[in-house]
Amino acid sequence: MPHQLAVTIRAALPAVHVDEVRRVLSEAHREGTARELFPFAEVTGTHFARLVLVPEGPGGGARAAMPASVVYMSEVDAPLDAHLAALVRAAGEGLEKVFGHCAGYPSRTAPDAARIAWLTSHLIPCAAFYVNTVGRGRRQILREAELHEAIEEFLDRDGAALAKESPQHIHAAIRRYVSGREDLAWARTPPAPPARGWRARRTAHLIAVPLAGLVFLPLLLITLPLWAALLRWHERRDVPHEARPRRDHVRELATYEDHVTQNPFTAVGQVKPGRFRRATLSAVLFVVDYGVRHVFNRGDLAGVKTIHFARWLYIDGKRRVVFASNYDGSLESYMDDFIDKVAWGLNAVFSNGQGYPRTRWLVRGGAEDELAFKRYLRCHQVPTQVWYSAYDDMTTHNIETNARIRAGLFADLGPAETEAWLALL
Structure with a gap:
């Protein structure tokens, strides 16, 4: 029995081609040709897959603007090499239409091995990856x-x-x-369990992280008061965004929602500037990753049971974070579920993003302001034009x-x- 992987392939897209790729993705959804261009059902072991266009992000100071990009994300059964080979064979034409404008993408006459190598070179690791039930292929x-x-x-x-x-x-x-x-x-x-080697590595990680925590515990206890003081200093100076999602943006998002039993969610947010916020977010996601690997891995994410898969990952040199999930029901019920059951967890992660509702001590406030939180999510949500589920009625x-x-x-x-x-x- 395989274990599950989060595959993320991201490539910068020249500004002159952004509208063209957006049109390809939108038309694939609107005209029902997504299954022809991107026949993910033929890619063995694929649970969910999506293609999204991440918009350009603003620069700041001496920093250049963050480029727009095409992102492919899927949740698949291991091994990775087999997935990429099957993806290129089944969806080569669709990949050409979206990644073909990106630097270095192999020409149509190039062998499949060249495209696989290019996709591999553009893989991005997850900071944290949640699987509803580990090992269920x-x-x-x-x-x-x-x-x-x-x-x-x-x-x-x-x-x-x-x-x-x-x-x-x-x-x-x-x-x-x-x-x-x-x-x-x-x-x-x-059903057989995942491979013995994978289980051994997982057990080693389960044990090694707490042991390392014990080794560094004296240092953590010394630095905790300083971190708490800096946290409150930053929180008092945070400026929440008051913007409401544009009506045309909400209408576009709604176009891609509520077609089957499940829905995709994709959001992109900019990390607050400064080393303190970046370090805090990295630490929080490290803890989240440990928790979803070893604690919340049997159909229950801290009380939320409607999520099939979820991931958090950095892009643009950790200046932005992408959150993506596949969940049951409507977005409204999904957000309510999170707010009611795990608002503290939302705050711990998302409060490090620019414009998030004001928090106290990292976990209080924030998502407890339901209306402000929902506006924040909608403003940062990006359309998931092409999306596939292997079992969309379950x-x-x-x-x-x-x-x-x-x-x-x-x-x-x-x-x-x-x-x-x-x-x-």
Whole structure:
């Protein structure tokens, strides 16, 4: 069973080609040609994928403006090399239309190996990457949905005859039915865990970070009062943005939302100037990365259960941060979920961005001002013109239910457990 990767490929786009690429991405969505130009369904192991145009960012002082860029992001099953090779084979024409204007992109006559090498050279690592359930591959998700559907069809057909039977008898009948179908033979065994080497590295990281924290604990305790004083000094001088999202911007965003069960979210923000804010954000994202790797990795991000994947990453020499996620339901419910359950976490990360609602002690205030926070997010959200989901009719709850159905199908269950399992159907 593979583990999941966050793939981000970013390339600067010359200003003269920005409108052309924006038109390609918009027309691919509007005319329904995205599946032809970017057939991500043919790229084995792809859970979600998107292409977005990140706008130019302002400079400051002696710093030049930050260039516009094309960004490809996907959540895929390992290994990376296989994904990039399949991506170039399946979506070569689409990649040419968006990355072909970027410096150094290989010509159409160049071999696939050259394009793979170019894409590899433009990969950006994540500062933090959240996976709803680590190790649950795309094939497993789709297969378990097929298993659930097959069992439902069996019950629709034979349910009347089984209605008066005991839960144990019904469970046994379902098990016999599945056992009799060769195409469902895989369901008789539990899914294998990710590769042993990957699990070993993950365990090493789990242990090494707390040990390193213990080594540096005396230094951290000494510097903490100074950091807290500097934090309040900066917070008192922060200037929140009062701007409201433009109506045409909101209308454009809405064009790409609420077409299926899930939605994409992509936002770009500028980090507040100065080493203090950059260092604080780096430390916060380091903690977030550790938490989503080892603590919040079983379908629950600090109480928020509707997110399939999420990532935080730096661009432009850590002058800007991109946040991207795939979530269930509407944006309004998504934002409400975060505000109600993990406002402190939003503040810890996003308060280091320019214009964020004023915070206190890093975690108070900020997102607690619901209206200001929602305006801030909408202002920084960028359109996700091209977006793909391998299972766009399934919520995280559906996927977890399907996994539990498979887990209980051939398990030895007691009476209460059998009733609970049947209630999943």
